[in-house]
Amino acid sequence: MPTHQEQEQPRRRQARGERRIAQLLEAAASVFASTGYASASTNAIAREAGVSPGTLYQFFPNKEAIAIELGQRLMADMRTAYGEALAPIDPATPLEQAVAAAVDRFIDFNCHNPVFFTLMHGPDVPGRMAEEHDALHNTLITRVEDLLSPLLPDRPAVAVTRIAHVCMALYMAGLELILASEGDDREAYVQELKDVLFRYLDPLVGDRLRDAQAASASTAPMTATTATPTTAG
Amino acid sequence: MPTHQEQEQPRRRQARGERRIAQLLEAAASVFASTGYASASTNAIAREAGVSPGTLYQFFPNKEAIAIELGQRLMADMRTAYGEALAPIDPATPLEQAVAAAVDRFIDFNCHNPVFFTLMHGPDVPGRMAEEHDALHNTLITRVEDLLSPLLPDRPAVAVTRIAHVCMALYMAGLELILASEGDDREAYVQELKDVLFRYLDPLVGDRLRDAQAASASTAPMTATTATPTTAG
DNA sequence: GACAAACACGAGTCGTCGCTCGCATTCTGA
DNA sequence: TCAGAATGCGAGCGACGACTCGTGTTTGTC
Structure with missing residues (x-):
């Protein structure tokens, strides 16, 4: 057997x-x-x-299978290496730090695995490859939704989904610039990307987060200290 | 002869x-x-x-020539149809309106000419096509720089260039979402794109613009009234 | 009307690429 | 030791796509 x-x-x-x-x-x-x-x-x-x-x-068996297997291994690598970055954000963390930490981790991964961007972004994917492509994308979108929904409790689901799509698109756009540059330029673009995301999200999260922070200061804090300060290798 | x-x-x-x-x-x-x-x-x-x-x-003569000729005609169309949107921004115009107007015009053009996005964004361009691709891109980057530099007079040129690249990348990312959606969803994404760009640029422009506005109220204004309010078809 | 040039056709050439097949070599297990 | 499976090779097949060529038709000009 x-x-x-x-x-x-x-x-x-x-x-x-x-x-x-x-x-x-x-x-x-x-x-x-x-x-x-x-x-x-x-x-x-x-x-x-x-x-x-x-x-x-x-x-x-064929060319597609190579890309699919590669995509799956990359996703697995990302989960094991950066799983904690995908966990829900501690409400006590300032948004700016949370965004910066998430960006640093994902940028780090993508700089070490530039294929990932190609597989995620390539529009030239025939047949079943497109499904895997979408599967990867949707997995990440769902993750981002999970990250955002605690921060946007009073928004309808479609709005949260839309915001997640915008965040993903902004991240991909920034990543393209970042991967195309080197050295100081690259770091500058990383900072720009953080700024873009923070400034986009901050007004959406609004006083909700600040309320939560004020509340968490007086009540029992959650697991806390999830985010570490920019320890990108 | x-x-x-x-x-x-x-x-x-x-x-x-x-x-x-x-x-x-x-x-x-x-x-x-x-x-x-x-x-x-x-x-x-x-x-x-x-x-x-x-x-x-x-x-x-070959496949490339088709795409190149197409790209050149599209650029020409854009210049004749939307040339005024590429002119320097009147400092008296609020940034939010200027961004919204520019986005509306370019989105309008791209929705009516979806090829333009493909030619601008396609990573699968061999040989001489890539040059034309870059030429188109650089033309637009320069235009954006020209738009931004009056708003960012105290920044070094490299910083302005970087900001222009970020703006282009953000626009392209938003455009991709917009072209992929329809109806109300599309309009919602358009609004999100405007928000993203405005929130990104507003802190950069900062009090400079507000100073200029205050000043232009008392001193002689420039050519003025270049921008019309969102007359997108 | 006559001649040449521009236009139109579509079967065919040529190169590339995904993939196969027959056969040789190495490894595993009994 | 040795059968059979797993691994390895590389010439070559079939399909497809960019591009050509010989031939016929339309158009402008005298």
Whole structure:
């Protein structure tokens, strides 16, 4: 019974195979990041990984599967490495700090994994890839909604969703500028992005947050100290 | 010798040819907008225009030339139709109104010419197309700088440039959301975009603008009344 | 009407790319 | 040790898309 799993992978991978898969995904990340998904050829990925095209297809049924697997691993990486950044915001944290912390973490991740942006932003995704693309996007939107809804308790759900979409779009736009620049310029754009998001959200959150802060000072605080001051590596 | 012009088009177009060109560009706009530049096939463009592939190549040397010509015509259209929106802002106009007016005009143009966004935003542009792409982008960046610099007189040029880039990026991000939605949702996103830009710029412009307004009330105003109140169709 | 140039056609060429196939090599388990 | 599975190779297939070419039609000019 051990090898009978529905009707998918009856393939028992060896250690070598797992290594090859990791190698191929790394190569794919490099090629996707530099040329985009559509323009990336499977032969180029195989070449980058130092294997033959046939070997690539030993591990992935088609080009889409590579991008999908890559996207899933990236999401998993992000969850394990930055899970705490996705947790609901402690109402006691000033909005400016919360935004800055979240931006720092996500920017950090995206700078270390530039493919992620390509997979999230690439409009040139055919077939089933678009579904995965949307799945990634919707997951993040939902996360942002979860972050925002405690801060916007008196807004209808559609409004919160809209605000989340705007935040995501602003973040993506800022990220594009940031990834396209280097050094001091990059840091300056990071600061601009924080400013944009804070200034956009602050009037929406309004006195609600300040009320909560005033209240939390006199009543029992929550878990508190979730946010650390800009410890981006 | 009468037809010897350098070494380019020694071709004398007939009225029919001009019509075909317009027809082909319209078809190209449609196909580019719906599938993106890279995924658009010249055969599809020819089919959309109701002509044969050979006819298409009677008027355009290659696929790039179609997109380039289209981009240039769109820029020209924008200049003639919305030139006044690109003029320097009258310092007497409140920032919120100036931003709203500019956004309305550009959104209007982009909603009527969705290809423009595709050509500006498409990352899948090979070869010489990228240059034209950048040229369009830089033209707009310069325009935004010209709009902003009177409002930010005490900032270094690099800072103004950076702010212009941020504004462009924010606009593009908002535009993407707006083009992807319809009806009330679309209008709501337009308002959000205006809010984002105004809230981002207002603290930067700061008391400078308010000073200018106070001053212009007592001293001789500039050319004045350049901006009209939200007359978007 | 006659001639040339512009216009129009669409089957066909040529290159690229996703993917396959037959075969060789290495690993696993008994 | 050795069968069978997993891994590896790379020439090549099939499809598709940019672009061409030979040929026929329309238009402007004398």
